[in-house]
Amino acid sequence: MSLWWKVLKEVCEFESWGRRFEDRFKWKIENGKSISFWEDNWEGRGNLKSVFRRLCSLSCLPESKVAECGYWVDGVWKWNLLWRRNLFEWEKDLERQHFEMLQGLRLVLDMNDGWVWKNGEFSMYTINSAYVLLRGEPEGGINIGFVMLWKTKALPSAQVTAWRVFENKLATKGNLVRRGVELRNV
Template structure:
């Protein structure tokens, strides 16, 4: 059983005796919950103070009859899990210099699964053949050549930028946008530069979403 950010089992170790449900530890009385603990052994005099602290702690939690339990993700205001909020939890929000590529990533208007893919891209965690080999999923004897060109190893930058197939896709995109530019060979730099030729911040933000869709 949990209360707040910790388990009661850990906070009141001396009182923990058995696994049981909350429903087995009390009863409803005219819409109010009353705790009724059945101890499996005699409570020692020195433990009475711990029990009072335990009960005071429980009274901070209000149980509502008929309400269905549900998970709430406290890192997001709406209570639902989002990739962005999870990233912010994992990062130290008090960092003086946040990583620019991630600040731009979360500004995109892409679906959450696309943003999650972008997050993996910029951390270098896309399952390319090179990454799979590093993790031991692909052995040293297996082929790690790019699935598109078969000319070099399938690294992240090669797969998304440098492969002739990928390079052609980006070139067609720039032609469609009417932009003439050199393509960086690093995914994070490429993302940050993409769309900067447009004047307004709104247009530049839209181009970041386009980048994620193409990637």
């Protein structure tokens, strides 16, 4: 994961946007060299460490990338998970379920893994799509009141003041107190 994505993830957790923001991205798996096999949610049902906790604890490579969990044979990907010990019968059932889940996934040798933004048009991340998400606006919708406000023929200063009223950003006594500004009786 690149430094930019690590910082973005930390900001999301710090600001309590957490899952709401992070769930809008999904891994697009290609060669598997960038994606953590057990930790990242690349399969689509949560990270494999949560889904197959027991198998992860038995893995020889619990911190491996997807590309380290198999090999290529004549251009076809073959899964090859290694365990620290022989599996018990009930663990073999888990292993079968795990392999069934992995069978539909195809890696691509010559392409790099990447992120796909699930919130934007054509799966493209835009500042506007992130802004809409973080503001909690409905999917695909911008508040029509704001659109109309900016189209009015009012002076820009009046438009900005109206926008601040809509956003509850005016320096009213209540807003100043909420922000921790000390007010003295005048």
